[in-house]
Amino acid sequence: MSLKDFSxxxxxxxxxxxxxxxxxxxxxxSQELRKMLAYHLxxxxxxxxxxxxxxxxxxxxxxxxxxxxxxxxxxxxQAAAAVELIHNFSLIHDDIExxxxxxxxxxxxxxxxxxxxxxxxxxxxxxxxxxAILQSNNRPEYITRAxxxxxxxxxxxxxxxxxxxxxxxxxxxxxxxxxxxxxGKTASLLSCSAAIGATITGADEKIVAxxxxxxxxxxxxxxxxxxxxxxxxxxxxxxKSADSDLQSGKKSLPVLLGLQSSPEFRKKWIKRxxxxxxxxxxxxxxxxxxxxxxxxTETTRLTEKAKAALDRLDPENGAVSDLRVLAxxxxxxxx
Amino acid sequence: MSLKDFSxxxxxxxxxxxxxxxxxxxxxxSQELRKMLAYHLxxxxxxxxxxxxxxxxxxxxxxxxxxxxxxxxxxxxQAAAAVELIHNFSLIHDDIExxxxxxxxxxxxxxxxxxxxxxxxxxxxxxxxxxAILQSNNRPEYITRAxxxxxxxxxxxxxxxxxxxxxxxxxxxxxxxxxxxxxGKTASLLSCSAAIGATITGADEKIVAxxxxxxxxxxxxxxxxxxxxxxxxxxxxxxKSADSDLQSGKKSLPVLLGLQSSPEFRKKWIKRxxxxxxxxxxxxxxxxxxxxxxxxTETTRLTEKAKAALDRLDPENGAVSDLRVLAxxxxxxxx
Numbered sequence: 297m298s299l300k301d302f303s304x305x306x307x308x309x310x311x312x313x314x315x316x317x318x319x320x321x322x323x324x325x326s327q328e329l330r331k332m333l334a335y336h337l338x339x340x341x342x343x344x345x346x347x348x349x350x351x352x353x354x355x356x357x358x359x360x361x362x363x364x365x366x367x368x369x370x371x372x373x374q375a376a377a378a379v380e381l382i383h384n385f386s387l388i389h390d391d392i393e394x395x396x397x398x399x400x401x402x403x404x405x406x407x408x409x410x411x412x413x414x415x416x417x418x419x420x421x422x423x424x425x426x427x428a429i430l431q432s433n434n435r436p437e438y439i440t441r442a443x444x445x446x447x448x449x450x451x452x453x454x455x456x457x458x459x460x461x462x463x464x465x466x467x468x469x470x471x472x473x474x475x476x477x478x479x480g481k482t483a484s485l486l487s488c489s490a491a492i493g494a495t496i497t498g499a500d501e502k503i504v505a506x507x508x509x510x511x512x513x514x515x516x517x518x519x520x521x522x523x524x525x526x527x528x529x530x531x532x533x534x535x536k537s538a539d540s541d542l543q544s545g546k547k548s549l550p551v552l553l554g555l556q557s558s559p560e561f562r563k564k565w566i567k568r569x570x571x572x573x574x575x576x577x578x579x580x581x582x583x584x585x586x587x588x589x590x591x592x593t594e595t596t597r598l599t600e601k602a603k604a605a606l607d608r609l610d611p612e613n614g615a616v617s618d619l620r621v622l623a624x625x626x627x628x629x630x631x
Numbered sequence: 632m633s634l635k636d637f638s639x640x641x642x643x644x645x646x647x648x649x650x651x652x653x654x655x656x657x658x659x660x661s662q663e664l665r666k667m668l669a670y671h672l673x674x675x676x677x678x679x680x681x682x683x684x685x686x687x688x689x690x691x692x693x694x695x696x697x698x699x700x701x702x703x704x705x706x707x708x709q710a711a712a713a714v715e716l717i718h719n720f721s722l723i724h725d726d727i728e729x730x731x732x733x734x735x736x737x738x739x740x741x742x743x744x745x746x747x748x749x750x751x752x753x754x755x756x757x758x759x760x761x762x763a764i765l766q767s768n769n770r771p772e773y774i775t776r777a778x779x780x781x782x783x784x785x786x787x788x789x790x791x792x793x794x795x796x797x798x799x800x801x802x803x804x805x806x807x808x809x810x811x812x813x814x815g816k817t818a819s820l821l822s823c824s825a826a827i828g829a830t831i832t833g834a835d836e837k838i839v840a841x842x843x844x845x846x847x848x849x850x851x852x853x854x855x856x857x858x859x860x861x862x863x864x865x866x867x868x869x870x871k872s873a874d875s876d877l878q879s880g881k882k883s884l885p886v887l888l889g890l891q892s893s894p895e896f897r898k899k900w901i902k903r904x905x906x907x908x909x910x911x912x913x914x915x916x917x918x919x920x921x922x923x924x925x926x927x928t929e930t931t932r933l934t935e936k937a938k939a940a941l942d943r944l945d946p947e948n949g950a951v952s953d954l955r956v957l958a959x960x961x962x963x964x965x966x
Contacts, residue, residue, distance in 0.1 A: 322790050325808040329793040389754060393747035412728035412796055415750055419724060420789035422754070426761060426782035436771035443778055447761035454755035455657050458664040461747055473660040 299618040299625075303356055306369065306376075310355045313377040315339070317428045321420065328409075332417040333424075336388055336405050343402040350400065354489040355380045357511065360622070362493030363615035364606075365503045372493030374432035375442055379489050381425035382446065386453055388418035393461065422450075434496050442496040449488040456480020460547075467555060467565075469547045475516070477547075482522075483515030490514075490619075503609065510605040510619065517598035518626050523548035524591045527579050530630065540575050543568065549594075550587050558585040599627045634953040634960075638691055641704065641711075645690045648712040650674070652763045656755065663744075667752040668759075671723055671740050678737040685735065689824040690715045692846065695957070697828030698950030699941075700838045707828030709767035710777055714824050716760035717781065721788055723753035728796065757785075769831050777831040784823040791815020795882075802890060802900075804882045810851070812882075817857075818850030825849075825954075838944065845940040845954065852933035853961050858883035859926045862914050864965065875910050878903065884929075885922050893920040934962045 297305070314337060321330040335341035338348030355376035359369035390396075391404040392411050398404060406414035429446060432439055459477040463469040469477075490511030491504045526532055526541035527550050541548045545568055554561040561581045570578065582588060602623050609616045632640070649672060656665040670676040673683030690711035694704035725731075726739040727746050733739060741749035764781060767774055794812040798804040804812075825846030826839050861867055861876035862885050876883045880903055889896040896916045905913065917923060937958050944951045 320786065322787075322811070325805070325811055326794055326797050328797060329790060386754075389750050393750055411746070413793065415724050415728055416789050416792050416796070419721075419753075419757070420786060420793070422757065423782050423785035423789060426778065427786060430775060430779040430782060436775045439775050440765060440771045440778075443761065443775075444765040447758050447765060450758035451655065451755060451762060452657075454751050454758060455664060457751050458748065458755070459661055461751070462661050462663060470660070476657070476660055 297614050297618070299621045302360065302363075302615070302618055306356060306359050307352060309370075309373055310352055310359075310376055310380070311349075313373045313428070314380060317377050317381065317424050320424060320427060328413075329417060329420060332405055332409055332413065333421055335408070336384060336417075336421075338400070341402075341408075343400075348400050348402055350384075352380060354383050354485065357486065357489040357619075357622070358493040360615050360619055361490040361507045361511075362497055362499075364507065364609055364613055364619055365494035365497070365499035366610065366613065367494060367497035367499055369493065371432070371434060371497045374428050374430075375492045375496045378425040378429040378446060379485070379492060381421050381428060382450060382453075383485060385418045385421040385425065386457075388414055388421065390457070392418075393457070429496070432496055435498060438496050438498045442492050445488055445492050445495060449484045452480040452484035454480075456482075456484070463547050464545065467547075469552060471552060471556075474547070474549060474552055478516060478519040479512070482519040483512045486515035486518070487512040506605050506608050510602045510623075513598045513602035513605070514623050514626065517595050517602060517623075520549055520591055520595045520598065521627065521629070523550055524588070524595065525630070526550075527582060528588060532575075532579075540579070542575050542578050543570060550582050550591060553587045553590060554582045554585060557587070558582070561585065595627060599623050632949050632953070634956045637695065637698075637950070637953055641691060641694050642687065644705075644708055645687055645694075645711055645715070646684075648708045648763070649715060652712050652716065652759050655759060655762060663748075664752060664755060667740055667744055667748065668756055670743070671719060671752075671756075673735070676737075676743075678735075683735050683737055687715060689718050689820065692821065692824040692954075692957070693828040695950050695954055696825040696842045696846075697832055697834075699842065699944055699948055699954055700829035700832070700834035701945065701948065702829060702832035702834055704828065706767070706769060706832045709763050710827045710831045713760040713764040713781060714820070714827060716756050716763060717785060717788075718820060720753045720756040720760065721792075723749060723756065725792070727753075728792070764831070767831055770833060773831050773833045777827050780823055780827055780830060784819045787815040787819035789815075791817075791819070798882050799880065802882075804887060806887060806891075809882070809884060809887055813851060813854040814847070817854040818847045821850035821853070822847040841940050841943050845937045845958075848933045848937035848940070849958050849961065852930050852937060852958075855884055855926055855933065856930045856962060856964070858885055859923070859930065860965070861885075862917060863923060867910075867914075875914070877910050877913050878905060885917050885926060888922045888925060889917045889920060892922070893917070896920065930962060934958050 318333050323330045331340060338344055358372055358376035358379050362369045362372040388405050391399060392406045392414055396404055397407045405417060429443055456477050460481060487508045490507040494504050494507055526548050532540040558581055564578060603620050606616055606619055653668050658665045666675060673679055693707055693711040693714050697704045697707040723740050726734060727741045727749055731739055732742045740752060764778055791812050795816060822843045825842040829839050829842055861883050867875040893916055899913060938955050941951055941954055
């Protein structure tokens with residue numbers, strides 16, 4: 297089955313499972329808590345619809361990983377829902393932490409219901425993720441391994457988010473700490489996504505380790521590509537200077553490399569906020585210092601490393617090919 | 632073993648297990664996240680020490696429940712730590728939601744590190760709770776049941792907290808919704824505490840259900856007693872009007888009953904803020920309406936109901952007697 301066909305096959309049952317889990321919230325005395333979660337997931341409220349739902353990429357990776365391990369993806373639907381709920385709980389809290397008013401063009405949960413209710417709604421969604429995975433019908437020893445993977449991942453997520461916020465106002469983030477940070481913030485949940493479906497269906501541990509390795513490197517590549525787009529992407533360069541990571545002061549990879557290797561960049565960096573022209577100049581400085589190419593090389597290297605791991609899996613398995621296609625798609629994305 | 636002896640026996644291993652779990656946080660690049668958690672638990676920072684640690688009552692109930700089920704409490708230490716971490720994660724978030732600056736006489740986590748870092752630190756502690764319980768050495772089918780109980784409890788916690796916040800500015804909370812609210816906010820975690828140790832060590836399901844019933848009623852009694860103290864307790868009545876629930880506008884049981892049965896109370900209730908004299912008058916109105924006695928009757932009834940459940944357990948088991956003593960102690964507390 298092609299990646300597109302697989303995606304079209306699994307999207308409806310993923311959405312159905314998510315709805316079942318959100319339906320576990322007791323709404324006898326207030327419908328509002330369930331409504332906040334349904335709003336965030338793009339089902340209800342202003343602007344609800346396909347576009348508000350995100351791509352549900354992580355639960356699809358869960359099910360692809362399950363199939364790639366030779367198991368039935370239907371047995372991993374609860375795990376897929378759990379991963380998507382973890383992702384979304386972290387978005388609800390991130391939006392408060394970053395004071396972001398909008399997501400997918402809609403007001404964020406805290407912007408609509410206030411910070412206190414949004415913190416609590418995020419906690420509720422997080423709890424539902426565990427409840428979802430525990431309602432899986434697989435063997436208890438597989439479920440405990442999967443839940444352990446989930447909790448380990450969530451600890452890493454908070455470690456990454458902590459570093460990200462702690463270094464917002466500091467310029468001394470080391471490259472080593474950068475990799476730990478994006479490992480925690482991005483690669484850990486992707487890695488968990490690819491491996492948890494195989495884990496909960498009892499796949500061989502070597503296969504689980506391979507899927508983890510694949511998605512860990514893919515996650516790092518994804519984030520480095522994201523950092524590239526934050527400086528040289530269309531919306532970062534075409535006049536919308538607020539969309540440039542150079543304006544926000546984010547400690548992205550090009551900035552860290554620029555601070556280390558270009559004295560001119562370092563000198564100008566402290567003079568934020570920048571005008572649109574200055575943003576373009578700063579991006580140019582990084583390019584001249586060879587950092588744009590350095591990032592492209594790094595993304596390609598990490599993507600190839602990810603795909604190389606897949607060579608250890610069954611070459612006849614269609615889901616393995618789909619994971620390769622997915623890796624290439626992510627590498628080529630322009631936003 | 633007397634309750635006091637049991638408590639002195641289990642406090643050090645509980646503290647040790649909590650420290651082991653907090654030690655799982657990766658502090659290669661920042662010691663700050665682990666430090667926030669250690670500060671909140673009363674181990675580090677200004678004012679650290681015994682008094683800052685809370686009574687660790689819930690993990691003790693976990694271990695008493697385990698012993699009362701005829702199992703070895705040493706096999707439930709991870710579950711005990713998990714429950715205490717759940718309790719504390721919810722305190723970190725509650726303090727942000729209520730904008731409380733102090734807890735146990737020390738600044739709260741968000742007051743010291745800001746809301747963003749505190750939300751994230753709470754999420755980290757919550758994740759550690761699941762990690763703790765999954766590192767238990769018991770059989771996987773017992774662990775999955777225990778984790779399921781934990782996630783169900785956490786959903787109830789957020790449902791209770793949601794109702795509490797939603798009704799802060801509304802006076803139409805029904806009595807039925809009140810019991811759901813305090814069930815979620817207080818009784819659910821106590822009920823989980825009493826039952827989870829028995830669950831994770833594989834005790835008979837009837838014993839687990841009995842322990843749940845005991846602690847559910849004890850939790851309701853505890854909250855009704857808390858509501859009593861919020862109106863007629865020493866600090867609520869002796870001039871510190873800010874400590875009275877009448878001042879904060881909290882929808883506690885005496886207030887709900889007063890709004891329903893005393894037209895005079897209802898008329899004056901909307902005129903907050905009150906002077907100290909008015910607070911005393913309002914408390915007097917509730918007493919005259921028979922509400923003070925009504926609460927005392929209710930607390931006694933619920934405590935007796937809790938203790939009656941224990942009659943179904945082994946009468947020779949010392950931990951069962953300890954649970955009875957604990958119930959009476961909570962009923963008689965004055966703060």
